[in-house]
Amino acid sequence: MVARMAPYFGTIRPLITELRPNYCQCLIKKRKAVHNHIQTVHVIAICNGLEMAMGVMAEASIPAHLRWIPKGMSVDYTAKAGSDIRCEAVVQPEQWVEGDLLVPVTAYDQHDVVVVKGHIKLWISAKPAKSSA
Template identity: 70%
Template sequence: MAQPPKVLDVYNKWSKFSFGKRLFSWFFAQWAPYFKTIKPLVLDLEPGKCEVLIKKKKAVQNHIGTVHVIAICNGLEMAMGACAEATIPEHLRWIPKGMTLDYTAKAGSDIRCVADCRDMIWQEGDFLMPVTAYDKNDVVVVKGHIKLWVSLKPNKK
């Protein structure tokens, strides 16, 4: 059996401890420091799926008191990145290429950002990772996809 990717391995080890998910979330946010601006919490990570929580705090709100859509985009990108790292086959690599989202409802509570590619096959070229953000009542507030460019890893000499 193939060894799990490092991100998934770390998550699985650390999430067993009481503050493990919080520690993992902080650690993962260090890779792309802008993620720290939303103070994310990785709720779940498995091959093909990641869920990230954004707490509704003043720092992520807009002028009408809802969670700002850019904060939600940040959470969706973090969920996508963790999902991609936990899922992509060892011989491939990825980089984000674009994002297409619809804002479907006001984000008036904590937001759960989900990336889910469990039914997809990784291959070279454009890869559209489905992403969805939900409020505390499971109402979809943002839905769309993040386009990744997937390519072969270069040969190491």
């Protein structure tokens, strides 16, 4: 369903495995279509999974009077991604305030080794008032 709204996510075939307020986890299966030249999961595929986890978490969690838009992403590649990859995004409820929000994102391999770690910067703002025309 998410890939229908944002078709690019379909390239990694993500599966949301856990979603609750302020937390989302999705899985990227290791398959040839997401490999790099050394047959590990390409970091850009992992970044797509992290962005998807963050976006689903944000949509499910942000207070109704606020809206969000991504402003940037900063990640470190910490280990080879030689298996299926679990992508997670998490924030604390009190962080949903206007201004910049750094959402921690982490990708793990099947042995819980961190393969990518970083944050996605969001701009949080109030929704505009609805006009009564």
